Amino acid sequence: MDQPGLVVTGASGRMGQTLIRLAQGSDKLRLVACVERAGHPWIGRDVGEAMGGAPIGVKVTDDALEAFAKAQAVIDFTAPAATVEFAALAAQARAVHVIGTTGLEPQHLARIEAAARHATIIRAGNMSLGVNLLVRLTKKVAAALDADWDVEIVEAHHRMKVDAPSGTALMLGQAAAEGRGISLDDARVSGRDGITGARARGSIGFSAIRGGDIVGEHDVIFAGEGERVILRHVATDRAIFARGALRAAVWGQGRKPGQYDMTDVLGI
Numbered sequence: 311m312d313q314p315g316l317v318v319t320g321a322s323g324r325m326g327q328t329l330i331r332l333a334q335g336s337d338k339l340r341l342v343a344c345v346e347r348a349g350h351p352w353i354g355r356d357v358g359e360a361m362g363g364a365p366i367g368v369k370v371t372d373d374a375l376e377a378f379a380k381a382q383a384v385i386d387f388t389a390p391a392a393t394v395e396f397a398a399l400a401a402q403a404r405a406v407h408v409i410g411t412t413g414l415e416p417q418h419l420a421r422i423e424a425a426a427r428h429a430t431i432i433r434a435g436n437m438s439l440g441v442n443l444l445v446r447l448t449k450k451v452a453a454a455l456d457a458d459w460d461v462e463i464v465e466a467h468h469r470m471k472v473d474a475p476s477g478t479a480l481m482l483g484q485a486a487a488e489g490r491g492i493s494l495d496d497a498r499v500s501g502r503d504g505i506t507g508a509r510a511r512g513s514i515g516f517s518a519i520r521g522g523d524i525v526g527e528h529d530v531i532f533a534g535e536g537e538r539v540i541l542r543h544v545a546t547d548r549a550i551f552a553r554g555a556l557r558a559a560v561w562g563q564g565r566k567p568g569q570y571d572m573t574d575v576l577g578i
């Protein structure tokens with residue numbers, strides 16, 4: 311039987327190009343089309359050529375539904391407004407939708423939830439094995455330490471990143487909150503500035519650094535009296551996210567509709 315057909319959205323983006331490169335070497339998926347927004351200079355071109363290499367026989371289109379209809383999986387690292395449209399179209403086309411896009415607000419999440427009634431959706435703010443392991447560890451450490459240990463999450467990314475805190479930082483914060491049995495919405499404190507007053511006991515703090523070409527770095531700091539525990543992940547190559555997404559696209563084949571995440575895919 312043929313390998314499942316794959317569409318990559320946001321083809322010209324940092325993650326789009328990483329995915330296209332890795333998908334070409336995959337023996338489990340077959341890249342069938344790439345999607346960019348209407349008016350993008352890559353529309354109608356062979357994606358291999360558009361990326362500055364040899365043609366690979368795969369075109370870039372702005373017709374997402376037509377592209378999704380000939381695929382069994384869509385990998386989507388774009389922007390929230392685009393991702394919610396793609397979720398509805400992937401559901402219509404009965405294609406597994408792997409969502410890496412971050413910065414999703416409650417109204418976006420509601421639309422993704424609606425699409426997941428009919429479609430298999432795998433969504434994670436970070437698709438790497440290392441970060442998903444760190445999420446597990448964060449929950450365990452948070453459960454073991456009481457609120458005398460202040461939790462602070464520090465993340466660093468490249469200068470082009472548009473959302474903060476990062477999706478990964480929010481996953482880590484959620485894990486810490488779950489470990490403590492509290493709600494992240496109640497405990498969350500982001501980006502302190504000015505006369506903030508003393509730190510509230512039990513709060514979970516977020517700080518974001520943006521600069522240069524930093525791929526992604528996350529520290530979860532448990533700061534106690536006289537000692538600190540720091541859990542850290544450093545990404546040096548976007549291929550770690552792309553490999554996770556490709557694995558998710560294969561894993562999702564034949565799964566019943568619903569929302570899944572990378573802990574389901576990785577079995578951790």
Ligand SMILES: NC(=O)C1=CN([C@@H]2O[C@H](COP(=O)(O)OP(=O)(O)OC[C@H]3O[C@@H](n4cnc5c(N)ncnc54)[C@H](OP(=O)(O)O)[C@@H]3O)[C@@H](O)[C@H]2O)C=CC1
Pocket residue numbers: 319320321322323324325326345346347348350387388389391392409410411412413434435436437438477551
């Ligand atoms: N979950 C994970 O493991 C990871 C998640 N991410 C997340 O993935 C997203 C993308 O990151 P990155 O690749 O660095 O960002 P880029 O800005 O490099 O790429 C985003 C791409 O999506 C395209 N796009 C936006 N809107 C549409 C649309 N309506 N139709 C088609 N294409 C569209 C953009 O096109 P244009 O330039 O024309 O706007 C661009 O090509 C971010 O939310 C980021 O946080 C990133 C890495 C890992």
Ligand SMILES: O=C(O)C1=N[C@H](C(=O)O)C[C@H](O)C1
Pocket residue numbers: 412435436467468471475476477478479525526527
């Ligand atoms: O925008 C990025 O680059 C990244 N985004 C994800 C996030 O928001 O956590 C994952 C990774 O850190 C890279």
